[in-house]
Amino acid sequence: MAEQLEKVQAAVSDLDLDNIAPLVREALDAGQAPKDVLGAMCSGMAKVGELFEQGEYYLADLVLAGEGMKEGVAILEPLLVGEALEKKGKVVACTVKGDIHDIGKNLVCTMLSTSGFDVVDLGVDVHEDRIVEAVRSNDADAVALSVLLTSMVDSIGDVVKALESAGLREKVKIAIGGACTTQELADRYGIDALGRDAVEAVRIFEGFCA
Ligand code: B12
Missing domain, CATH: 1.10.1240.10 (Methionine synthase domain)
Structure with a gap:
């Protein structure tokens, strides 16, 4: 370096x-x-x-x-x-319900938006209903969930269920990341990808929106 x-x-x-x-x-x-x-x-x-x-x-x-x-x-x-010149796709991003960590989520949002994605950043401690609403009103392609607290991993499942109930799960790809996320967790909730850092996040969402 x-x-x-x-x-x-x-x-x-x-x-x-x-x-x-x-x-x-x-x-x-x-x-x-x-x-x-x-x-x-x-x-x-x-x-x-x-x-x-x-x-x-x-x-x-x-x-x-x-x-x-x-x-x-x-x-x-x-x-x-x-x-970044042309837009690559629209991503709704947030830290999940019950979790207020935002440093990593902000870095992911910065890297995504500067790599050409339209990012709708909903902030921290976001209820699944707000995510559904944002996906619908923005006609989003993908969702980025940041999760750092083990005690809050069920919030991931709540987002998946809410998107399913709204008939939107098939329409959007979901990626998770943050200290407590694992492949096992991603598999448990049927998540499309797990990212270790903001650079990997860009690769994942480029794949989602290709
Ligand atoms: C900073 C920090 C805080 C700060 C947060 C400040 C802020 N504005 O975010 C403060 C002090 C407020 C805080 C509070 C708490 N914290 Co804290 N915190 C941390 C710490 C040390 C670093 C997190 C961080 O910012 N890392 C740097 C960023 C750049 O990394 P990152 O978040 O991992 O993000 C990168 C990747 O993970 C990835 N990524 C992140 N999100 C996403 C999303 C997608 C889609 C993708 C693809 C990638 C991706 O890309 C990012 C950039 O490269 C972690 C320890 C750790 N190792 O993570 C503990 C940690 C997460 N905290 C912890 C705890 C317990 C808490 C508290 C409950 C403490 C308390 N007793 O009050 C509260 C939580 C309150 C709440 N309801 O959320 C625990 C969680 C344990 C667990 N497994 O559940 C940890 C692991 C520390 C520990 N070992 O005990 N914390």
């Missing part, structure tokens, strides 16, 4: 929040592609998650890291949007 990207990644993972935005600008000025800078931020955030699990960081640190990410992403977003 190029030195400027390493610095961006380290600023995120070290919670050096004041330096994230300046280092993002520095990397761009040095000619790094906006997508790669975003990728470096994603890796830094993944490291933050690991350090939290190892007891090195506290919850308050995670909230701060999330805020730091937003500032960097805000610089990159307009540049990334300029890169």
Whole structure:
């Protein structure tokens, strides 16, 4: 990884929040592609998650890291949007009912929209009825569900059932991702794909909307 990207990644993972935005600008000025800078931020955030699990960081640190990410992403977003020209398909995205984690979901939305998808981001803690409504009113092609809490995996099943009841399940492909998702879980709910990161998310939705 190029030195400027390493610095961006380290600023995120070290919670050096004041330096994230300046280092993002520095990397761009040095000619790094906006997508790669975003990728470096994603890796830094993944490291933050690991350090939290190892007891090195506290919850308050995670909230701060999330805020730091937003500032960097805000610089990159307009540049990334300029890169994609034709729309590839419409995706309804959210974090499932009962779950408020949004850093990964936001990265997935940013990567999808900057890769040419029309993304309808419903936010966090979203009830299945809102998802059905959004799929219908936007005539969506696919649904992206972010799920980080094991206690909330049943929310995935609720979305599938609600789409089935509304006669929309055949019309949309569904992908899941987030810390607690597994292939076993995807199979249990008849989910079309499981994604490990935002880059894989783009590949999955390109496959869905091909
Ligand atoms: C940051 C964080 C928080 C922050 C969230 C801030 C925010 N705005 O999102 C705060 C502090 C608020 C928080 C709260 C809680 N958290 Co928390 N949190 C995390 C942490 C450390 C990192 C998550 C993160 O942002 N990672 C970085 C992002 C970039 O990665 P990501 O989310 O995985 O997303 C990437 C991929 O998964 C993928 N992806 C994500 N979504 C999707 C969707 C699709 C369709 C695809 C294809 C791909 C994809 O692409 C993303 C980008 O590359 C995780 C640990 C972990 N390892 O995940 C715990 C973790 C998820 N939290 C946990 C818990 C328990 C909680 C709380 C219940 C704590 C509490 N006791 O209050 C609350 C939840 C409240 C609620 N109702 O939701 C547990 C869950 C355990 C479990 N298995 O159920 C974890 C695993 C920590 C742990 N080991 O205990 N948390």
